[in-house]
Amino acid sequence: xxxxxxxxxxxxxxxxxAQRPTDTSICDYYTTALLKENTAKNQYTLLxxxxxxxxxxxxxxxNVGIKVPGILAAGQYEGTDVNLLPYFTGELAxxxxxxxxxxxxxxxxxxxxxxxxxxxxxxxxxxKQYFLLTHLYQFFGSLLGCxxxxxxxxxxxxxxxxxxxxxxxxxxxxxxxxxxxxxVGMAAASFGVAEEDVKAVGTALNSLFGYRCAPPAxxxxxxxxxxxxxxxxxxxxxxPMANGTCDPAYEPVLVPxxxxxxxxxxxPGAQGTATMSGSGSGSGxxxxxxxxxxxxxxxxxxxxxxxxxxxxxxxxxxxx
Numbered sequence: 572x573x574x575x576x577x578x579x580x581x582x583x584x585x586x587x588x589a590q591r592p593t594d595t596s597i598c599d600y601y602t603t604a605l606l607k608e609n610t611a612k613n614q615y616t617l618l619x620x621x622x623x624x625x626x627x628x629x630x631x632x633x634n635v636g637i638k639v640p641g642i643l644a645a646g647q648y649e650g651t652d653v654n655l656l657p658y659f660t661g662e663l664a665x666x667x668x669x670x671x672x673x674x675x676x677x678x679x680x681x682x683x684x685x686x687x688x689x690x691x692x693x694x695x696x697x698x699k700q701y702f703l704l705t706h707l708y709q710f711f712g713s714l715l716g717c718x719x720x721x722x723x724x725x726x727x728x729x730x731x732x733x734x735x736x737x738x739x740x741x742x743x744x745x746x747x748x749x750x751x752x753x754x755v756g757m758a759a760a761s762f763g764v765a766e767e768d769v770k771a772v773g774t775a776l777n778s779l780f781g782y783r784c785a786p787p788a789x790x791x792x793x794x795x796x797x798x799x800x801x802x803x804x805x806x807x808x809x810x811p812m813a814n815g816t817c818d819p820a821y822e823p824v825l826v827p828x829x830x831x832x833x834x835x836x837x838x839p840g841a842q843g844t845a846t847m848s849g850s851g852s853g854s855g856x857x858x859x860x861x862x863x864x865x866x867x868x869x870x871x872x873x874x875x876x877x878x879x880x881x882x883x884x885x886x887x888x889x890x891x
Contacts, residue, residue: 590765596716597768605762611724614717616690618708618725623687624758626704630688637761641754643684648750655751657829658741663836665741665827673740675830678703706730713791714775733797734780734790735821742826742836744804745781752776782810784817 628641681693681700692704709728780801787796
């Protein structure tokens with residue numbers, strides 16, 4: 572049973588050797604390629620695999636040979652040190668709970684990495700970790716066009732429409748946002764997603780979240796336009812769509828307090844408020860996919876000597 576399932580999924584990987592049709596979403600295409608049947612349950616599984624890899628790094632073997640550190644690991648982006656872990660542990664009072672300042676929340680209270688390595692969001696369905704991870708599955712499912720989302724097995728995303736409001740007390744800078752987007756791209760690439768599709772996802776995330784003062788935009792089609800800027804530190808580039816003014820709904824930036832030392836968040840680059848001075852303050856750097864491995868092939872079939880079929884087999888082995 573185990574080997575027949577692996578063989579069947581590996582055979583289905585030949586779907587990914589052709590270019591993705593323009594009328595087929597990224598979610599639908601790679602669900603079929605990796606898991607054979609394009610069902611709501613399999614789409615949810617695909618998003619679980621990718622998002623868990625974004626968070627904790629590679630945990631499925633084999634994959635196509637791309638090493639993914641994950642956003643909980645300290646790293647570098649464009650030569651600048653990045654550490655996103657304090658936003659998840661509660662070390663920083665950076666979570667928006669509807670007040671006028673951020674609060675400390677531990678989002679790793681459901682077993683941290685251990686359940687993610689078992690292809691789960693958390694050990695405790697009442698944990699904040701479960702809430703966060705399942706909402707990430709749902710959000711990215713919508714962003715990637717999962718056609719079966721909303722059917723039994725994969726709930727639709729119905730949480731906050733404005734990612735700015737969710738993240739407004741984090742004071743994220745372009746290196747932090749860029750590192751997050753980079754990990755998303757690398758996680759997708761590690762499952763054999765084609766380079767052009769990885770770039771398409773990166774472009775979408777950059778456009779939605781990578782500029783400060785961006786006008787309302789739609790992240791989730793069913794929810795309509797809302798403020799989406801996540802990069803709001805003074806070093807973040809100003810949106811070219813801002814037309815010289817910043818929506819008053821973007822409030823002055825508050826730097827989160829470090830709850831373990833009573834200091835404020837240490838961050839590279841200039842700290843600032845979302846004002847419009849000239850063409851933008853700080854570095855003006857737009858988060859890019861420039862640090863993505865250049866060896867990811869367009870067809871997504873073979874990278875670093877390991878085939879897409881091997882990645883499919885690894886996924887099957889994890890799920891059996």
